[in-house]
Amino acid sequence: MKDNYFKYLTTSDADIDWGVYLNVAGRAKIKPKTLYPPKEHPSEYYFNWEAGRILQEYQLNYVTEGTGNYENKHGKFQVKPGSIMLIFPNEWHRYRPIRTSGWTENYVGFKGKIADEFLKNRIFSPSQPVINCGIKEEIIDTYLKIFDLVEKEQPGFQQVASGMLVKLLGYIVSFEKQKDFSGKYIAKVIEEVRFQMRQNMEMEFNMEELAQEHNVGYSYFRKMFKKYTGVSPAQYHLQLRIIRAKELLVSTDKTITEIAFQLGFQNIYHFSMLFKKKTGLSPSDFRNGIN
Secondary structure, X not given: OOOOEEEEOOOOHHHHHHOOEXXXXXXXXXXXXOOOOOOOOOOOXXXXXXXXXXXXXXXXXXXXXXXXXXEEOOEEEEEOOOEEEEEOOOOOEEEEEOOOOOEEEEEEEEEOHHHHHHOOOOOOEOOEOEEEOOOOHHHHHHHHHHHXXXXXXXXOHHHHHHHHHHHHHHHHHHHHHHHOOOOOHHHHHHHHHHHHHHHOOOOOOOHHHHHHHXXXXXXXXXXXXXXXXXXXXXXXXXXXXXXXXHHHXXXXXXXXXXXXXXXXXXXXHHHHHHHHHHHOOOHHHHHOOOO
């Protein structure tokens, strides 16, 4: 891959209707004591430090070498190797490497109604526009695959590249979530409890006792479990049982009552009520394929 590469992209109605589409992708190795940003970019992307810039798109700019600064109306933020600068549409901003260090940046600009939905995730915010993921092979590999697709520009490349972009957003969310658990005892506890639940779906678990068994306070355990999985311990266990119930309904001839008792529900009425609440269908309608 060349040290300096960028490409501005045209979009069709089909690309826009897809919901996520790329406008620009590129890589720049900014040497120490050189002008930033380079002047070869179109006027809507070029900016000077004094005036800053407002874009009409999102951008993800991954810095893999060097240090610098990012500013927007919310404050000033340090950029270091492994930082991703997230730029929102219609938000004033400016950024630059430290003159004595330069930096290497990998960037992609994009828009779309589905992109708007993804960027509503609480991890993505103009008030915290610099996300420190660290140097991750998964992230740089995704950028390189996007660059390859953009350079060749084969039919349908926008759709494939947009999929890679969504994958990139997923990695960012995943790495941010992992920060709260890296090297912590609670991560081990949560993994053990999840395994225990999967192995014993039919059991009724007392979540407070589970936490106590692992020498963890219940409120802390519940809070961190939800942060780790997205749902509370009780809801996680229930979801496992509902997933298993779906499998049994479509792959066996067992009666609904038999399935309910196999999975540890108190009675068929309780099972049916929870199943419909979670799936929108009664167990019999699900089995019969009624939408």
